[in-house]
Amino acid sequence: MYALHSTKSAVQTAADSVIRASAQKSGQNSVETTVIKSRNPALGDLSIPVFSLASAQKKTPQQIAEQLCNTKWPDVVAEAKAEGGFVNLYLSEIFFHAVLDEAADAQYGRQTPMGEVQRDEKNGNKTGKTLKKSAREEKGKEIKPTENPTILEYSQPNPGKPMHLGHIRSTIIGDVCANALDLLGRPVVRLNYLNDRGAHIAELITAMETFKDLPKVTDEKSLLAYYVKIKAEIEKDPALKEKTRQVLEHLKDHEKQLVKIREMSWVAFKRNYDALGVKFDDIPFETTLESDSRARVQECLDKGLAKQEPDGTIITQLEPELSNTVLLRSNGTPLYFTSDLALADWKWQKYPFSQSWIFTAAEQNLHFRQLQLLLTKMGRPFASRYGHKGHGLIRLTEGKLSTRAGRVILLEDIIHAVEEEAKTQMTARNPDAKDQPDSKSDLTIAKAVGIGALKYGVLKVKLEKDITFDPKAEVQFEGDTSAYIQYAHVRACAILEKFAAQAPGKEKAKNAKSSKNNPNAQNGPNLPTVPTKLDLNDSEKQLLLKLAEFPDVLEYVATTMQPHALCEYAISVAKAFTSFYAVSPVLTPENEDLKSQRLHIVASTKNVLALTLGVLGIDALEKM
């Protein structure tokens, strides 16, 4: 268990036992208190409010606090003071030693309070075949988050249409949550479910069968051109419209075209995913689940959860809990809802999951509540673990994004624009710098900075909130931005590199090139040992306390699927580091012990920043 967590629980236990004993003695009911992290560093590192205790025992908070201070605290506590109705605890060197020890570990965060997962386990592999296989073997047994995967379903663009700005949120939020689970050592399946049905697909097929001179699709722009051309042709020809309707009803008979649409769409999507560094484990298509969809509709009819109306429509019976929704059109074709039903079963069958999360825009909230309710009524054992996270819209200053309204901002264009902006900024700040490939990444530095800024700008906003996107102003590089975090990491790297270069007879950071999978690569053998006696100033203590929070933040994100907490954390670490940097010379301190101590602090910080950025899908650069 990690230092902060074990410290908190040790302190909590100590406090609880004293409170319970004192309550027993006075014959009163015991009152709960909770150990919290102090908000003001001047008032301790951990605090225990005692107001409720005071009012229960009819004493002043100060009396109770003073009384509690005399408790025999665990040795991670250096001092306890009664201040303003709080017991403020000041942590000892033992605590900071422990933090320094664990935070430099490349697997830091893996062994969380919940984790049965061993930190030293050899196989660093993540969502490989082994996990999928083992998940299947576990079927029928108890479902555990450490053994049964979490399925994350995100991105989900429409084949046949280009990806636009609106797709970015689901795509990167899902990706970050998956990364967090990965780092925790828990199995995860990254799913991108593509709806290759819909009216727009029928339109494309009609066009493919009607026109010969259609543009070749290689990217988003050509895909959009393709779609717009076809749309226009169909609009002005009623015969084509009718044909489109027929195609939609008999999609199965157009398998060849369907395959082609999937292929060319994927070519375009893949360019964006590669640019964003987003990957998937499984990409099921809606049409492959069609027969299952119909079977589910029948099941609902049999169980009295749906009924057929005179015009042939089949509709759910979810009232009064929720409003009803259509399962099958009057012409007998299935809908999004129907195939989502089949998809749920498909997921459960293929990956018996501990949790499933779907990330979409919040406008689909009702849809997914209806889906979950129906799954519950159908008696699916996984229904309660079948979750949905609806995120706020990304809107332009003028209004909602829509492919049809023509006010589209292609994802491809956004990505290009942020890269260009980053390049401009880089040249302005550092005219001599070249936009060279970063040693750890496939991207150039400007791309890594630009993409990072784009992702960070979207990720840092709480899920539920809408984002008004100004393409020009959105991407920032100063203050609460990814560039600030990357810059802190660069500075940490620069110190360690300089130290390695100064060290006589030591090999330089020769493994810098191969350090992609091991952010800790150059920390190890080169550093002198941590001094037994630490001499920490305030900036160092605050930084170490921040580093100690990492496992909890990671756990929080993996549990709540709220990546913005990680952004908040990353910026606070970077800030604590730059404050430390300003007042604590690392390579030229007063004595060797201090130098060693600070080198370890820098190495730990660098590691935590790299891990955090890694989860956020932002490159931890060594130069910029």
Added chain:
RNA sequence: GGGCCCGUAGUAUAGCCUGGACAGAAUGGGAGCUUGCGGAGCUUCAGACCGGGGUUCGAAUCCCCGCGGGCCCGCCA
């Protein structure tokens, strides 16, 4: 009409689930910091909980009533 979500400095944002000390950063504004490891930086000042009730020793946080904005409410996804 009904349901869900949001409302915090000029702007944009965290804290709300699980109540606790002067509401935390950012940007913009004021004042400083360049002879030490990268100034995309550091230090510092001013500036905010939509309104009204309630619960509580204590409310940005929980409950109720409003106000403002967004989304959704059977053959779109």
